[in-house]
Amino acid sequence: MGNDSSDHGKSTAKCPYRHLGIDPVGGPVELERLTRRERQVLLLLGTGMNNRELAAELGIAERTVKAHTARVLEKLRLPSRLEAAVASVLLHGLLCEDVRCVRHLDEERPEPLVA
Ligand SMILES: [Zn+2]
Numbered sequence: 001m002g003n004d005s006s007d008h009g010k011s012t013a014k015c016p017y018r019h020l021g022i023d024p025v026g027g028p029v030e031l032e033r034l035t036r037r038e039r040q041v042l043l044l045l046g047t048g049m050n051n052r053e054l055a056a057e058l059g060i061a062e063r064t065v066k067a068h069t070a071r072v073l074e075k076l077r078l079p080s081r082l083e084a085a086v087a088s089v090l091l092h093g094l095l096c097e098d099v100r101c102v103r104h105l106d107e108e109r110p111e112p113l114v115a
Contacts, residue, residue, distance in 0.1 A: 031094060033075045041068040043095040045081055046088025 031039060037058075044054050051069070055062040069081055078084050088095065093103035 030076055031091065034072060038068055038072050038075070039095050041065065042072050042076075042084060042088050043092065044088075045069065045072075045084045046086075046092065048085065 034042065040058065041054065044057060049057065051062050051065045054065045054069075058065065069084070073079070073081065073084055076084070076087060078087060092101075096103055098104070
């Protein structure tokens with residue numbers, strides 16, 4: 001009694017993702033703010049590629065990659081590309097346009113990925 005260290009007397013657990021503004025469910029709304037190219041950049045950020053590798057993958061200049069990355073961080077209000085990489089992984093299924101992607105295969109029929 002008299003101890004107001006917990007507001008509701010219940011769990012004091014805080015979702016560590018909350019301050020990042022990353023919520024997989026809220027993803028589609030935020031992603032609408034990105035252009036198609038920015039979504040591609042965001043998806044690739046989750047693979048851990050550096051700017052030079054991203055540039056090669058997308059066939060664009062490295063400084064263009066930097067500009068896209070900056071726009072993605074700004075639009076999604078993420079502090080760094082690390083958080084963007086986390087968002088990329090969480091939103092993979094929404095970002096990925098590859099119809100053969102495992103994320104999309106989940107929804108259809110489970111089929112082993114054999115070349
Ligand atoms: Zn994919």
